[in-house]
Each structure stands twice: as C-alpha cells, then as structure tokens.
Amino acid sequence: MTYVVTDNCIRCKYTDCVEVCPVDCFYEGENMLVINPDECIDCGVCEPECPAEAIKPDTEPNLDVWLKLNAEYSEAWPNITLKKEAPADAKDFDGQEGKLEKFFSKEPGTGD
Numbered sequence: 001m002t003y004v005v006t007d008n009c010i011r012c013k014y015t016d017c018v019e020v021c022p023v024d025c026f027y028e029g030e031n032m033l034v035i036n037p038d039e040c041i042d043c044g045v046c047e048p049e050c051p052a053e054a055i056k057p058d059t060e061p062n063l064d065v066w067l068k069l070n071a072e073y074s075e076a077w078p079n080i081t082l083k084k085e086a087p088a089d090a091k092d093f094d095g096q097e098g099k100l101e102k103f104f105s106k107e108p109g110t111g112d
Contacts (some may be wrong), residue, residue, distance in 0.1 A: 003042065003055050004058050004070045009032040010099040042057075
C-alpha cells in the first residue's frame with residue numbers, strides 16, 4: 001500500500017503534509033504535489049494534515065490513474081520537504097470537479 005495525492009490538490013496545493021512526512025516522499029509540481037509510491041512507507045501521517053482531503057490510501061477504489069500520475073511525476077518534479085504558503089485562491093478551487101482535465105500542469109514546482 002501507498003498513499004497518493006488526488007485531484008483535489010490541483011490548484012489548492014496545500015503543503016501541510018510535507019512537513020510531517022518522515023521519509024520526504026513528496027514532490028512539487030506547478031500546481032499540485034505528488035507522492036513517490038516507492039518511497040512512501042504507508043505511515044499515513046500525511047493524510048489528516050491535508051486541508052483539501054486530497055491524500056488517499058491506494059486501497060480505495062478508482063485511484064489507479066492517481067497512482068500512475070504520482071509515480072510518473074515524482075520522478076520528474078523536485079522534492080519538497082518544507083511547508084509553503086498555499087496559493088491565495090486555494091479555497092476557491094477546493095472541491096471543484098474535473099480539475100485534472102481543466103487545471104493540471106505537467107510543469108515542475110520550485111522544490112525547497
């Protein structure tokens with residue numbers, strides 16, 4: 001099992017989760033975070049820290065696309081271990097439907 005970041009992180013990109021991760025398995029894209037599934041130790045401490053409730057265990061149904069996306073982009077994006085300010089409009093995007101198709105960016109973030 002691993003944890004994965006799902007669509008509600010897109011354009012919310014809260015980073016509360018990265019500071020509690022004991023193995024630093026979060027990676028930063030331009031407008032979301034991902035978890036490297038090979039580095040995640042399944043401890044689950046990140047899940048309750050996410051204000052957008054975007055982190056889920058991969059045992060939940062219908063997360064295959066998110067597991068693949070997390071694996072792919074954790075290899076391309078920079079590691080992030082420190083909390084940053086959330087985007088000013090994060091609350092406006094929390095809970096919106098269809099964010100993968102509308103807003104997902106393949107561009108990397110800045111990392112730490």
